[in-house]
Amino acid sequence: MGHQLIGQALGGKTFKMKFGHHGGNHPVRDDRTGRVDISAQNHNYAVDPESLPEGVQVTHINLNDQSCAGLVFPKMKLMSLQYHPESSPGPHDSDLAFGEFVELMKSNRL
Template sequence: MEFFSNGPGDPSAVPYAVETVKELLGKVPVFGICMGHQLLGQALGGKTFKMKFGHHGGNHPVRNMRNGRVEISAQNHNPAVDPATLPKGVEVTHVNLNDGTCAGLAFPSLNIMSLQHHPEASPGPHDSDFGNAYFE
């Protein structure tokens, strides 16, 4: 499994990273968080855009579209993935409830999953800790 972690900045500024991600798609399972989520979005052919204010800090409500649960998340990013630009077969798994932006993706046929928020930060007791439930 490859893991693409958070990192500062806009994925559009690192096209070489997007190309590296493209080379791995379909070869190994991939999981991304924050900037890793954005890199995956671009590697799949989607576009990212700069939000007016971004998401920073804790207490961002995110709906898990697979089970309907609301997770209270920690976030720190300015770019977001535009789901309208993603190819067919990519599922939006999480949505930010403050502004409706894409907060998670899955592409099961390629074993891809990503989250815009930081599941390891756990602003609530275990709000974003669902173990392997993301890949079920």
């Protein structure tokens, strides 16, 4: 739900999905690299990418239905994913996401 809340906090809208995403084995593509990860998901709502403000970049797409599965907003040093990287269905598919988060935190130390 954090991804959805971030989308709304940025001024975007969410919508109820017809079936939602539940369970493992959801393919998600990182559009920045073309890499496809296998993810575990459990949600019924999605962020509408067309409603996001300028500067917010959709980074990940669910390949089953093309819904927004990740975004970044460099201006606010923010990233989010619409799946559970900690559940590791890949089992190491989401390691890059955690690495990206750690690097984001390191680069923004006070």
